[in-house]
Amino acid sequence: MVTSLQSSNRLPAAARRGFGIYIHWPFCLKKCPYCDFNSHVREDVSQERWRAALLQELDHYAELLKKNGGEGRIVSSIFFGGGTPSLMAPETAQALIERIRQHWPSRNDLEITLEANPTSVEADKFAAFAQAGINRVSLGIQSLNDDDLHFLGREHSAQEALAAINIARKNFERFSFDLIYARPGQNKSTWRQELERALGEGTEHLSLYQLTIEENTAFHGARRRGELTELNPDTAAELYDLTNEVMDKKGMPNYEISNYARPDQESRHNLTYWKYGDYIGIGPGAHGRLTLACEDPLGKKMATRQHRAPEIWINTVEQAGHATRTYSTVSSTERFEEMMMMGLRLEEGISLKAISDETGDELNSLINQSRLNQLCDEKLLVVNTDKIWATSAGRARLNSLLAYLLA
Numbered sequence: 450m451v452t453s454l455q456s457s458n459r460l461p462a463a464a465r466r467g468f469g470i471y472i473h474w475p476f477c478l479k480k481c482p483y484c485d486f487n488s489h490v491r492e493d494v495s496q497e498r499w500r501a502a503l504l505q506e507l508d509h510y511a512e513l514l515k516k517n518g519g520e521g522r523i524v525s526s527i528f529f530g531g532g533t534p535s536l537m538a539p540e541t542a543q544a545l546i547e548r549i550r551q552h553w554p555s556r557n558d559l560e561i562t563l564e565a566n567p568t569s570v571e572a573d574k575f576a577a578f579a580q581a582g583i584n585r586v587s588l589g590i591q592s593l594n595d596d597d598l599h600f601l602g603r604e605h606s607a608q609e610a611l612a613a614i615n616i617a618r619k620n621f622e623r624f625s626f627d628l629i630y631a632r633p634g635q636n637k638s639t640w641r642q643e644l645e646r647a648l649g650e651g652t653e654h655l656s657l658y659q660l661t662i663e664e665n666t667a668f669h670g671a672r673r674r675g676e677l678t679e680l681n682p683d684t685a686a687e688l689y690d691l692t693n694e695v696m697d698k699k700g701m702p703n704y705e706i707s708n709y710a711r712p713d714q715e716s717r718h719n720l721t722y723w724k725y726g727d728y729i730g731i732g733p734g735a736h737g738r739l740t741l742a743c744e745d746p747l748g749k750k751m752a753t754r755q756h757r758a759p760e761i762w763i764n765t766v767e768q769a770g771h772a773t774r775t776y777s778t779v780s781s782t783e784r785f786e787e788m789m790m791m792g793l794r795l796e797e798g799i800s801l802k803a804i805s806d807e808t809g810d811e812l813n814s815l816i817n818q819s820r821l822n823q824l825c826d827e828k829l830l831v832v833n834t835d836k837i838w839a840t841s842a843g844r845a846r847l848n849s850l851l852a853y854l855l856a
Contacts, residue, residue: 467525473732482667518742535565543581798838
């Protein structure tokens, strides 16, 4: 457990710039066959009970920060994820937003995002979410073709998806939606048509994910039984290149491997993750990274993780006052590795000063110089006096690149 520290200890400057808050709502109407997120189908969910538990968890973290040099820290973003948080009562979202504002000051342009599926969207509820304080919505559209929606196990039609986009446009300052591509049988022509159709909906942010088959999903079982064949990797790579080409021409380049936006329309909350900022994670399975004050000028970086199963999580909150299962200190080496894993996803890469501020060391002393030089020679990485970043080719194979670089 984290103990309180002397008030004379101060947070490092990087940690004082603000933090995000992630709130996990674990419930869905149906488990999608590709989904390996912590999502669960439940017949009956008590909004009042879950609201009280989430509020109690927020109170716990407010006290934790207060005791460890974090009083007065500014909240930069709030993100309701899941699961399907649009199944949450708008009153629950409003209560959580109000409690956050009671505990901490926030940016004047605080970004508050809600993930939603078209099946749980209707005009009155979206208007209520907007009144509750939500100002950005991220829609799980996944496809604009009915056959592909059926394959992906989605409950909505393409027409319902377009209607949901229209509702979002009317009710929120900003909206984004997700599409999944590199589906079996997909080719460049059909993907270009779908992408052009999506761009015609007027959003300034899109999340475009290649279909991956994860363990413990229905698709994984289908592949094992020979019932599902993934798209050829070469074709998938061509679709990735096509995606970047189309989005660049439309003025929405990828600022992160799978995320595309017009200038100043990036997801601020997700940038907190990718830039290795601090964030609180509450709700079943949520994790967080928090810098606490201590004698070390770098601060004490803590990794937190909540109990994963919804029933265990809520029972633990009610019995113990919180459901954080683990608090662990992140070492300097681990900080560097996490920064690389997250920051190289960004088109802009990672500031060398940020690496030094976070770890206390220079890049050259933290990395295998021979392997770094090799990856630079292969035009997968670039390093200059200010930053390190992955090229487009490097980001396309980032997992294998990182495995080699950090080994």
